[in-house]
Amino acid sequence: MARQRIERTDREWRELLTDEEFRVGVKEGTERAFTPGNLNDEKRPGLFHCKGCGTPVWSSEHKFDSGTGWPSFWQPAEPDVIETKTDFKMIIPRTECHCAVCGLHMGHVFKDGPPPTGMRWCINGVVLDFRPQE
Numbered sequence: 379m380a381r382q383r384i385e386r387t388d389r390e391w392r393e394l395l396t397d398e399e400f401r402v403g404v405k406e407g408t409e410r411a412f413t414p415g416n417l418n419d420e421k422r423p424g425l426f427h428c429k430g431c432g433t434p435v436w437s438s439e440h441k442f443d444s445g446t447g448w449p450s451f452w453q454p455a456e457p458d459v460i461e462t463k464t465d466f467k468m469i470i471p472r473t474e475c476h477c478a479v480c481g482l483h484m485g486h487v488f489k490d491g492p493p494p495t496g497m498r499w500c501i502n503g504v505v506l507d508f509r510p511q512e
């Protein structure tokens with residue numbers, strides 16, 4: 379079953395997000411590496427929810443320490459909660475990823491991750507809410 383999608387205008391996003399969340403999540407910016415509180419250091423079991431719609435998009439089960447200063451995962455929490463598109467902002471195109479429900483920009487995916495997928499989903503913690511497992 380296809381997930382229900384949420385569409386928001388910039389004005390609606392502004393009401394929902396802080397300036398930094400808007401810059402990263404809507405304008406496809408990148409938070410500074412090792413930003414305090416960006417969940418890079420979060421090691422407890424639990425789920426990372428999209429700040430735009432509350433969908434659980436990443437799980438501690440798939441999190442690893444990439445050393446980059448951004449929360450990194452080797453796969454999304456569920457295969458259909460994250461979508462990708464090619465980002466031509468840099469000279470070498472990168473693969474951008476965003477929430478499949480509300481479209482909030484999450485980060486980028488690279489092919490230098492650990493097993494079993496070999497993928498490194500490099501995510502901005504500022505667009506996530508972590509909820510530890512009960």
Ligand SMILES: [Zn+2]
Pocket residue numbers: 428429430431432433477478479480481482
């Ligand atoms: Zn979302």
